Amino acid sequence: MQQIINFLIRYKTFLLYIFFMIISLSFTIQSHSFHQSKFFNSSNWVTGGIFETSYNITSYFDLKNENQKLVNDNKRLRQILYNSKIKDTVLIDSSNISYTVISGQVIKNNYADQRNYITINKGEKDSIKQDMGVITDKGILGIIENTSNKYASVQSVLNEHSNINAKIKNTNHFGSLIWNTEHYNTVQLIDIPRLVPITIGDTIVTGAMSSIFPENIPIGTIKKFDLDDSKSFYYINVSLFNDMTNIKNVYIINNPNRKEILKLEQETISNDQY
Amino acid sequence: MINTNFFINILRFTLLVLVQVLVFNRLNFFGFINPMIYILFLYWYPIKENRAAFIGLSFLLGLCIDFFSDTMAINAAATVTIAYLRPVIMNFVFGVNLEFQSFKLRNTTKVQQITFLALLIVVHHFVFFTLEIFSFTNLLLILKKTLAIGLATLILCLLFSTLFSVKKE
Numbered sequence: 001m002q003q004i005i006n007f008l009i010r011y012k013t014f015l016l017y018i019f020f021m022i023i024s025l026s027f028t029i030q031s032h033s034f035h036q037s038k039f040f041n042s043s044n045w046v047t048g049g050i051f052e053t054s055y056n057i058t059s060y061f062d063l064k065n066e067n068q069k070l071v072n073d074n075k076r077l078r079q080i081l082y083n084s085k086i087k088d089t090v091l092i093d094s095s096n097i098s099y100t101v102i103s104g105q106v107i108k109n110n111y112a113d114q115r116n117y118i119t120i121n122k123g124e125k126d127s128i129k130q131d132m133g134v135i136t137d138k139g140i141l142g143i144i145e146n147t148s149n150k151y152a153s154v155q156s157v158l159n160e161h162s163n164i165n166a167k168i169k170n171t172n173h174f175g176s177l178i179w180n181t182e183h184y185n186t187v188q189l190i191d192i193p194r195l196v197p198i199t200i201g202d203t204i205v206t207g208a209m210s211s212i213f214p215e216n217i218p219i220g221t222i223k224k225f226d227l228d229d230s231k232s233f234y235y236i237n238v239s240l241f242n243d244m245t246n247i248k249n250v251y252i253i254n255n256p257n258r259k260e261i262l263k264l265e266q267e268t269i270s271n272d273q274y
Numbered sequence: 275m276i277n278t279n280f281f282i283n284i285l286r287f288t289l290l291v292l293v294q295v296l297v298f299n300r301l302n303f304f305g306f307i308n309p310m311i312y313i314l315f316l317y318w319y320p321i322k323e324n325r326a327a328f329i330g331l332s333f334l335l336g337l338c339i340d341f342f343s344d345t346m347a348i349n350a351a352a353t354v355t356i357a358y359l360r361p362v363i364m365n366f367v368f369g370v371n372l373e374f375q376s377f378k379l380r381n382t383t384k385v386q387q388i389t390f391l392a393l394l395i396v397v398h399h400f401v402f403f404t405l406e407i408f409s410f411t412n413l414l415l416i417l418k419k420t421l422a423i424g425l426a427t428l429i430l431c432l433l434f435s436t437l438f439s440v441k442k443e
Contacts, residue, residue: 013325017358020333024347024354028405047342054296110299110344112306114406117344153344184305245302 048107048151052121055107059248066248073137099214102126102252104134107151111158111184111244118142118154120250128152133213133253139241140164140206140217141250152252158184158244166219167207168198174207177219177238184244186223189236196234198225204238211258279320287335290315295342298430306419309427310349312339313398314434316356317391321364321377332357345406352402356394363393380439391435392428399424 008015104122122128124147132144134154142156143164155162158179166189167174175191189204202222206213220240228235294312301308315335319328336350343349356363364372367390371377379387399420407416 013329013358016326016329017354020329020354021351024333024336024351025405027347028351030346044341050292050295050342108342112302112308113343113345115344119344 044148045150048119048121048123048148051107051119052151055105055121059105062248069137070249098255098257100254100256102128102254104128104152104250104252106247106250109245109247111156114160114181116156116158117145118156118247120152120154120252121150122252123147123150123152125149127254128252129254131212131258132255133210133217135213135217135251135253136242136247136249137251138243139219140213141242141247143212144252154250156244157187157240164213165207165210166204168192168196169203169205169216171196174209175234175236177204185239187220187238187240189222189238190228190233192234192236194227194232194234198222198234198236200224204236211255211261212253214253214255283315283319283331286315286318287331291335291338291342294339299343303426304422307423307426309423309430310339310398310402311427311430311434313353313356313391313394313427314431316353316360316394317431317435318379321372321379325361328360329354329357348402348405351405352398355401356398359397360394363390363397367393387435388428388432391431392424395424395427395431396420399427 102122104120104126106118107121108119110116110118118134118141120134128144128147130144130147134141134144140157142154142159142162144152145155146153157164157177158181160179160181162177162179164177165174166177173192173196175189177187177189179187192198200222204219204222206215206217206219208215218241220238220242223237223239225234225236227233290312294310298309298311312335316332319331332353333350336353337347339345339349339353340347367386368377368382371382400416403416403419403423404410407419
């Protein structure tokens with residue numbers, strides 16, 4: 001007993017170090033294999049509050065640019081509206097709507113890490129929940145990962161866990177959009193079969209397979225493509241429409257039918273097993 | 275004396291976290307260089323203090339940074355490592371000078387100070403990027419990031435430490 005106590009006293013700093021190291025390693029390793037931790041994220045009220053204060057100060061510096069962007073977006077939407085054959089009033093039955101859109105602002109943006117997360121200033125009280133899609137006026141941005149009362153953290157497309165269903169515009173050939181962590185302007189599209197005719201400059205949009213994003217939201221254009229190791233699929237470098245380093249206004253898309261879709265898929269899979 | 279020291283450390287802690295999170299995490303120099311200047315806390319921390327408290331405080335510092343930058347507990351792990359290794363590094367750099375009762379960091383030579391800081395930064399960054407990238411097949415990437423970001427951190431830390439150094443003639 002005496003010896004054990006002596007041992008503990010002698011190595012107390014080392015044991016303390018090991019203790020802290022194990023705590024941090026367990027959090028880290030857990031996050032490598034699964035979602036971002038519920039506890040360790042910047043959407044809680046302390047960090048969110050500090051980021052929001054800083055955002056409130058710095059947001060004035062580029063109001064002019066942001067306004068210009070919003071005006072451009074409005075211009076584009078109006079052009080579509082005036083050129084469409086439908087009359088200018090569209091009856092909307094609220095029980096029939098499949099997507100609703102919430103607007104928000106980015107208060108923290110990261111793009112230099114392996115797993116980048118973005119924090120926005122909308123949270124549960126604005127009815128934001130996990131797994132909603134986030135887009136900007138130019139293209140997709142990511143998926144809501146964690147929420148607090150007033151803030152939410154978004155898993156950016158620039159995240160090695162990110163995996164989004166995407167397809168080549170005007171076709172139905174779909175693949176997965178991933179990021180190889182190398183450059184913040186380029187993401188990768190995999191699993192497109194070799195027989196698909198593609199050329200550099202083709203547009204990539206979101207596919208219909210995902211219940212998170214609506215179909216045909218722009219992502220980027222093909223920059224370079226190669227065959228992958230199996231020689232039967234393409235490995236496509238996609239340059240994003242979004243400038244990931246400069247994002248402010250975002251739109252969060254809610255699909256109320258998502259629950260139903262997921263439930264149906266779950267049932268199908270469990271039926272399959274018998 | 276203990277009180278002033280205590281308050282200075284708390285002030286440093288808060289200021290370094292805020293500066294790190296609000297300024298240096300957004301620097302993105304060349305697209306990926308975000309210097310981690312909060313290591314200065316461990317450089318400045320008084321030498322003859324309770325080691326357990328020091329390690330605990332370092333863990334807390336790392337964790338604070340982690341909360342803000344969504345990096346799980348990677349910063350905490352790296353910071354705790356250098357907090358534990360600090361006496362070893364000091365022994366290596368300052369040698370027998372450390373034994374003197376009147377040993378002060380500002381009385382040492384510039385070369386010794388830079389070596390001390392550089393070793394802290396190299397160990398910290400290596401642990402950090404190993405955990406972040408998490409595969410030894412990317413060893414080259416780990417070394418590249420350690421070197422590039424470590425150099426940026428070193429330069430900025432040196433600037434800060436000269437800016438806030440206490441001159442006593």
